[in-house]
Amino acid sequence: MTTAPQHRFLLLDGMRGVAALGVLAFHVTVSASSDFQQLASFYLFVDFFFVLSGFVLWPSMPQSSRGLGKASRIFIVKRIFRFWPLAVTSLVVALIALDSERNSLLAKDNFTTPYGSLAGLPADERVHILVIAFLLLQVLLAAAIAINVPLWSLSAEWIANVIYAPLTAIKWGLGIIAAIAAGYLMLWIGLTFDASFIEYSGPIRGFEAVGRAFLGFGIGLLLRKYLTQLSRFRNWWLLALSIALVVSLFFIEDEWHWNSYRYAITYFAAPVFALLILQLTKFEVTPGTRKAKVLTFMGVYSFGVYVFHQPLIQWSNVVLGTPSGVFPANKWIYFFLVQSVSITIVSILFTLTARTLIEKPVQSWGRKLTAKMVQKSSSS
Numbered sequence: 001m002t003t004a005p006q007h008r009f010l011l012l013d014g015m016r017g018v019a020a021l022g023v024l025a026f027h028v029t030v031s032a033s034s035d036f037q038q039l040a041s042f043y044l045f046v047d048f049f050f051v052l053s054g055f056v057l058w059p060s061m062p063q064s065s066r067g068l069g070k071a072s073r074i075f076i077v078k079r080i081f082r083f084w085p086l087a088v089t090s091l092v093v094a095l096i097a098l099d100s101e102r103n104s105l106l107a108k109d110n111f112t113t114p115y116g117s118l119a120g121l122p123a124d125e126r127v128h129i130l131v132i133a134f135l136l137l138q139v140l141l142a143a144a145i146a147i148n149v150p151l152w153s154l155s156a157e158w159i160a161n162v163i164y165a166p167l168t169a170i171k172w173g174l175g176i177i178a179a180i181a182a183g184y185l186m187l188w189i190g191l192t193f194d195a196s197f198i199e200y201s202g203p204i205r206g207f208e209a210v211g212r213a214f215l216g217f218g219i220g221l222l223l224r225k226y227l228t229q230l231s232r233f234r235n236w237w238l239l240a241l242s243i244a245l246v247v248s249l250f251f252i253e254d255e256w257h258w259n260s261y262r263y264a265i266t267y268f269a270a271p272v273f274a275l276l277i278l279q280l281t282k283f284e285v286t287p288g289t290r291k292a293k294v295l296t297f298m299g300v301y302s303f304g305v306y307v308f309h310q311p312l313i314q315w316s317n318v319v320l321g322t323p324s325g326v327f328p329a330n331k332w333i334y335f336f337l338v339q340s341v342s343i344t345i346v347s348i349l350f351t352l353t354a355r356t357l358i359e360k361p362v363q364s365w366g367r368k369l370t371a372k373m374v375q376k377s378s379s380s
Helices: 010-032 042-060 068-107 121-135 142-147 152-164 169-192 193-203 206-225 225-231 236-256 263-280 290-320 327-379
Strands: none
Touching: 010 042, 010 225, 010 263, 010 290, 042 142, 042 152, 042 206, 042 236, 068 121, 068 142, 068 152, 068 327, 121 142, 142 152, 142 193, 152 193, 152 206, 169 193, 169 206, 169 263, 193 225, 193 290, 206 225, 225 263, 236 263, 290 327
């Protein structure tokens, strides 16, 4: 059977929002210029998301071999209703944005196809790509990833969720440990044999993508499973060390940026983020306070900012344009701040609208469905 979440770590909600803004800053940077790479290492925040997801979801995972099949199905159905509404909405927004970009370019006699656009492809190929995308299986097909790039991580995590569901009930966390080992193996295979794709787009498809999700999600699960025992390793010294290690990740990646082994940093990003999360669980935030409300807001809207920001960034760059020529530092900083703040605000508005009109009604129906599944499971 599954168990209900027993505790909410509000500070981690806030960190989820910080990580989403970090990924947004990364995409603002790499989408507009190849000259300013200071924030290019912020893609590593995705590994933070994988670890945090495992940490948060542990109480909802099947933890007993009794009724394991039914408990796994209930967990997976819950994840569908968590993932799909905003993810699918963001795909629709991305497709509309791509069509607008295409029309804007054509109006300027520019026949370049926007990145991710399906224009010009045979009908059967377009259908195939869209089916893969809407099923959140993007990591299996690069063309499906290109429609809305950040969804690759949701795709990889979705696959991890399905595989992990029956493994978490194995005693002493052996199933989780085995899956983490498989994640490291998949990451090695991907980084070794998919180098040409990774050099251009990063480790976001196939083995390397699923491997990152497997090892990060699994480490997060183990951290939450043994949180009581690990709590003795929470102190100010380890907090300072964890922050230093996280910061070092970004400096190391920046140093390795033009080297073929740069993405080897993904081997140890997840454990470093796990150490930080462990230290942050030491700090309690009183529910109902102003600080708690801010952190909750950041957590709630982080997912929407994550799924909506890239289509909006690309649309802005194609339709409205970016500074041309060589970027002076002051011009780049102004552009970066204006676009980052604007895209964040618009993403929040999109999220608010989608949550009201789509996500909440769909999830309400989902809760009723899972409640019936739980009731049926308990009575059988």
